Amino acid sequence: MRNARILWDYHDTGTPLAPADAIIGLGSYDLRVADRCAELFHSGLAPRIVFSGASGNWTGGLYATSEAQAFADRAIALGVAGSVISVEPNSTNIAENIGFVRALLPEAGRLIWVTKPQTRRRVSATLRVVWPKAHSMIAAPEHDLAAQPTEHHRFDALVSEMVGDVWRMAAYARKGFQASQPMPPAVRTAFDALVAAGFTHHLPDNMRSLDP
Known part of the structure; x- marks a missing residue:
């Protein structure tokens, strides 16, 4: 333990949050990421959400749809209007998550990326290579190990x-x-x-x- x-503690790094152009939820086995996206949206931090993810190492067969669609359905159940949600259902790793979202939002300058707590450092490190010019803030569900x-x-x-x-x-x-x-x-x-x-x-x- x-x-x-x-x-x-090494993986669980984050940044202060501020208003952004969009909230990006990275798909996974953990629907609490979608819950956090909905929470941040309802707090007024961004006008739209993009959920990204096909399936990965641990989600084959977990959802009836893609990770992205499962997360979108969860956010809608939490009161987020479907009209402000976009779904990117093809990415299979973090670099693809970022690259495919970048193609969807080429004009975005400020983004809040929401992922599992233990994935925040990898997301931050990948952003610095795949989308270095964006102002990216990293968030996650707020709980401990x-x-x-x-x-x-x-x-x-x-x-x-x-x-x-x-x-x-x-x-x-x-x-x-x-x-x-x-x-x-x-x-x-x-x-x-x-x-x-x-x-x-x-x-x-x-x-x-x-x-x-």
């Missing part, structure tokens, strides 16, 4: 997700897919300990090190 919390596991994504899957995303941030920065991120010694130590403990389900085969 101590090592999991180190990774949670203990509340993040869901019925469909339990604690062991969550820890494996965080381990895999630490590896991806290091590997993808070397490939130019994301901006380089600091990697504190405590994060490296936690990563190694969790890999040794078997939380490797979100790592590519034979990829167990942060170094090339």
